Amino acid sequence: MRVLIISSQLNFRQQVQAACLGVTDENVSVRTAETMGQGLELAVQFEAEIIFIDLTRNVEAGMIAIKQLANVSNRLVVVSIDKLSTEFMTRSVRAGAREVLSQPVQEEEVHEILKKAGSLLNDQSSIQPARTGKAIMFFSSKGGVGKTTLATNLAVSLQNRLSGKQVALIDANTQAPNISPMLDLRPERWLRDAIAEYKRLDGELLSELMTVHPKSGLHVLAHSTDNPLGLDFSEDQLSKILLVSKGSFDWTIVDTFPLLSSLNLSMMDLCDEIFLVTEAVVPSLRSAKYNLEVLKKAGFNENKLRVIINRYSSFKGNVEPELVQETLAWPITAVIPYDMNATVAANHGEPVVLDYPNSKISYGVQKLTDVVLGVETNMNDFEESFLQKNFRIARQFLGM
Numbered sequence: 001m002r003v004l005i006i007s008s009q010l011n012f013r014q015q016v017q018a019a020c021l022g023v024t025d026e027n028v029s030v031r032t033a034e035t036m037g038q039g040l041e042l043a044v045q046f047e048a049e050i051i052f053i054d055l056t057r058n059v060e061a062g063m064i065a066i067k068q069l070a071n072v073s074n075r076l077v078v079v080s081i082d083k084l085s086t087e088f089m090t091r092s093v094r095a096g097a098r099e100v101l102s103q104p105v106q107e108e109e110v111h112e113i114l115k116k117a118g119s120l121l122n123d124q125s126s127i128q129p130a131r132t133g134k135a136i137m138f139f140s141s142k143g144g145v146g147k148t149t150l151a152t153n154l155a156v157s158l159q160n161r162l163s164g165k166q167v168a169l170i171d172a173n174t175q176a177p178n179i180s181p182m183l184d185l186r187p188e189r190w191l192r193d194a195i196a197e198y199k200r201l202d203g204e205l206l207s208e209l210m211t212v213h214p215k216s217g218l219h220v221l222a223h224s225t226d227n228p229l230g231l232d233f234s235e236d237q238l239s240k241i242l243l244v245s246k247g248s249f250d251w252t253i254v255d256t257f258p259l260l261s262s263l264n265l266s267m268m269d270l271c272d273e274i275f276l277v278t279e280a281v282v283p284s285l286r287s288a289k290y291n292l293e294v295l296k297k298a299g300f301n302e303n304k305l306r307v308i309i310n311r312y313s314s315f316k317g318n319v320e321p322e323l324v325q326e327t328l329a330w331p332i333t334a335v336i337p338y339d340m341n342a343t344v345a346a347n348h349g350e351p352v353v354l355d356y357p358n359s360k361i362s363y364g365v366q367k368l369t370d371v372v373l374g375v376e377t378n379m380n381d382f383e384e385s386f387l388q389k390n391f392r393i394a395r396q397f398l399g400m
């Protein structure tokens, strides 16, 4: 019997684990996860049959997690919380939990649940995990390195390549949001509305709160520059928004504010990949190195956490990508060249990949899109020829 315990409380994990291992007439193996993101991942890898999930800290995001976890045949989800209420029990049962474990944990109660599970799970059909979309977050603890530029352009580029699939872009830069002006959008609904309605948020409501970028079809959950939320929201709220988005979109790209905060960490936990953006400049590299050290300790590895060098130009005295790799002791996933078209396009309110598809930066974003999709495109399709470049400059000059 494969048991997974998901809880941010160490004593909960230890007590349930001890109770499970204390069962003698069943062959029980146990895994534990501290965060919801780890738990969702481990549930698939380990093909967990019984999952104890503790929602003490994340009720709303937890309900979505239960829905995903329980949407698999031959699995029993057991919910727990520090303060049980009838409303909580009704909601978690509706989400798919089949048993409730009260806190503090009683060994006999756990045994009772395992016994029931033994008879429920005797059919041998294999576990089919529910499919969810993938999420990528752009992060750095330094501002101005190009997170928003790259997040926006990668999202547009993915949406262009994957016609028929749906891509979402979430502006979770809660301090200084700027995706909406970057794409010249005029949203009527905002991240703030998703936060206000987060308890009843589902895929349909989330889509209604998003603004579609007319040229690409990308769905954007914008955040208002005039009305930022400051610190006025919780991990549970942002986690729920991200989980709902993953449940309805094939890809979700998240832009963030430059701080290694618990809010950003809780979103990182639920993302499949984190792109740490840096410039090949000493102050930026110092901050990137520190971030990598902290995140490595938090359990992020090279597959999940990737380094991107942005605004790169090779001139004498600049740090070469190879040296960056050595300094950071981390592989470099992509090098995006310095290109002033990034700024020109931002001033037009156009994504540079559409405004100047043949520019150096667009070429870099296309290569990054390849990495994300695990494909290789012939870059001659994107590379600007000498002639094209001169035409472009002439057009710019003539204002055409």
Ligand SMILES: Nc1ncnc2c1ncn2[C@@H]1O[C@H](COP(=O)(O)OP(=O)(O)O)[C@@H](O)[C@H]1O
Pocket: 140, 142, 143, 144, 145, 146, 147, 148, 149, 150, 310, 311, 312, 336, 337, 338, 339, 340, 341, 342, 343, 344, 346, 361
């Ligand atoms: N590859 C690039 N080459 C040149 N300028 C860039 C590049 N990427 C971003 N920029 C410019 O750098 C500035 C900061 O970018 P932005 O995406 O807002 O950074 P962040 O979101 O990290 O604060 C903007 O003026 C943007 O146009």
Ligand SMILES: [Mg+2]
Pocket: 147, 148, 149, 173, 178
């Ligand atoms: Mg930004």
